[in-house]
Amino acid sequence: MHDHDHGHHQDHDHTHGQEPASDIALRVKALESLMVEKGLVDPAALDAIVDFYENKVGPRNGAQVVAKAWSDPAFRARLLADATAAIAELGYTGGQGEHMVAVENGPGVHNLVVCTLCSCYPWPVLGLPPVWYKSSAYRSRAVIDPRGVLAEFGTTLDAGAQVHVWDSTAEIRYLVIPERPSGTENLDETQLAALVTRDGMIGTARL
Numbered sequence: 497m498h499d500h501d502h503g504h505h506q507d508h509d510h511t512h513g514q515e516p517a518s519d520i521a522l523r524v525k526a527l528e529s530l531m532v533e534k535g536l537v538d539p540a541a542l543d544a545i546v547d548f549y550e551n552k553v554g555p556r557n558g559a560q561v562v563a564k565a566w567s568d569p570a571f572r573a574r575l576l577a578d579a580t581a582a583i584a585e586l587g588y589t590g591g592q593g594e595h596m597v598a599v600e601n602g603p604g605v606h607n608l609v610v611c612t613l614c615s616c617y618p619w620p621v622l623g624l625p626p627v628w629y630k631s632s633a634y635r636s637r638a639v640i641d642p643r644g645v646l647a648e649f650g651t652t653l654d655a656g657a658q659v660h661v662w663d664s665t666a667e668i669r670y671l672v673i674p675e676r677p678s679g680t681e682n683l684d685e686t687q688l689a690a691l692v693t694r695d696g697m698i699g700t701a702r703l
């Protein structure tokens with residue numbers, strides 16, 4: 497069984513939606529082709545840059561938020577009460593992160609984030625969304641069959657665990673607080689942050 501939270505799609509406006517995004521994507525693609533053709537850039541280097549922002553820079557901010565929540569009960573309480581304000585304490589603010597909600601995994605509870613209409617994503621804490629997050633397959637199936645999607649990511653849940661699927665909108669972006677791995681009691685925040693993955697904060701992985 498799973499619960500859905502569809503975010504109130506009918507009311508919400510995904511203002512950074514498909515048309516402007518695909519227009520920009522086409523222009524970027526055209527520029528990239530031209531630069532590669534002229535020998536100005538190496539496509540492998542471009543892939544490395546995108547990978548860097550998707551996997552390294554962006555999600556490290558979210559990882560700091562999660563590590564602090566694990567280490568500091570007062571911060572965790574503030575994060576769950578008002579994620580936008582708590583995340584801003586660490587200096588992570590800006591576009592696509594103005595209205596953050598933190599959802600916490602725990603024993604028997606797993607959270608998964610999707611944007612069914614487009615690709616709303618919390619940029620200040622996670623950086624750029626991965627390609628699969630924007631795919632129609634993920635966007636449709638995360639809601640219909642979250643356990644099947646999780647299985648494809650190699651993520652199995654405990655029997656009887658509840659799955660909450662959170663549908664992002666232009667107004668609300670979600671950050672999953674993964675369960676703190678066992679055996680990490682003696683780690684400091686920097687060491688803890690190194691354990692936190694992007695997919696853990698989207699909810700497609702457990703740590």
Ligand code: FE
Binds near residue numbers: 510613615616664
């Ligand atoms: Fe969206």
